[in-house]
Amino acid sequence: MKALSTSVVVVGSGSAGISASFELYKQKIPFILLERGDKVGGAGKFGAHGVFAINSKQQIAKGVTYDYQQAFEGLTEYNHYFVNGELLSRFLKKSGANIDRMTEMGLSVTVEQSEQEAHLNDPLVYHKFNNFKDKMNNWDQLPAKFVEAGNTVLTETAAVDLDYENGLKAVIVEDKNGERTRISTQKVIFADGGYCGDPNMMAEKYADSKNLLNLGERKADGTGIKLAKKLGADTNHTPVLFAHGCAPSLQINPMRRDSSVETLTNLPLFWLDQTANRFVNEDIVYDFAMWANAAHNVGGKYYVLVDQKTIDTFKTQQVNLKDTFERQFCEVGETPRTTVGPLPNIQQDFDDAEKTGEVVKANSLSELSEKLNLSLPALQRSVDAYNHAIDVQDDDVFLKPTDELLFNVESGPFYAIVEHCAILGTLDGVNVNRNCEPVREDGTPIKDLYIVGNNVNGLYSDGYPSYEGIANGFAFVSGWIAGEESIKSLKQTKMEAL
16 A cells, blocks of 8 residues: 555545645645545535635625624525534634635635525625636646645545544545545544435435435545544534525536426426426425425426427417526626527427436327326316416415516316426534544544535534525635634644654
């Protein structure tokens, strides 16, 4: 086995890992950064559009009054007090300073009203990356700075084991060819992004795991969580899915923006669950987290049902509905569209999706029920009830706004878009203290280990909340905390050795 030596090993180069590495780099502490993929970055680089913060200089300049008390009490109450209060407090109190720190990293953000329609009147807490392309490029430049300062960045290399006896001795890593290296080190920071890439862990925790559409980091296989648990870390917590939006498939998903099928899934049309029942006010489409939670609640899959007349209308007309993802892809200051259509390629898009199974087409409701294995009486009842709500302009069950009660479902062919709960990862793993050290069930910390980002329990009770950018904000700040605490511990050990 090859051998290397350093002071700290950082596992993962997403938001938490790159943030921890930056702190070590600034303080001139030798480290080795490991990245399982062939390039640096995780969900925070490839998907996130911003971070949550309070009391940033930008917010203060704009006169934002939403402060620590409101944020702490709001998140604590939202999660019914199933939170790690000290860790939440430390995150919130450092979140404002993190905005300037991100600028120093080359990852500049600007406080801007939330992208999502449901949050347009929320307090100004969302700090959006100024330019998505620049963010990607600047993230890629950070490893070169680390290496220039004498550190090591190993891509296509994963941690597989720890040598631990009354303290950390080494991290055992393995490259893409299966060759192992022993890295002698004093500290390790696990920032490897949760476990959404481990199908066994997902199936164990989520009954609907087969229906979930993973748009997150499939390389995140729970290594940090597993190795911490092996050393006695407490991993007891309600599973927390990083549910965020919905989509038909990896081929037809919001990141691609190239299919009319995907466009219609982003609108408050007519939704049915796997029992042929309507299950939510479809207006929830305008809140990504709650939209995905609603889908997760009905088994991770549902159907968007439209008829031919609706398809033809979208093909030739402009419709006064907002595409929920329209804002997501606007740069800072850009004005989003507030209508949809005309969509001249919609028929071809639906025909193509029918061939691949993302859309199921039938000439009658009876045929549709057979193809989807739905109860025909339940399907007919749901369609009749929805059409009645359209006719009288009153949704007396789910209370959809009248200006969204536009399209009934009357005559075939009928089209059912197969929609899945999309996830960006997982948000539970290891119980930690305020310093991001894993703790045992008795609350004592496991020294020399730090757990950050999506590996951490204690920020959420059972689901991702509607505080935009909070997962990414916590990833950056928790990586910063772990970097600071590892440096403090190294210095303390050095002092004790003198």
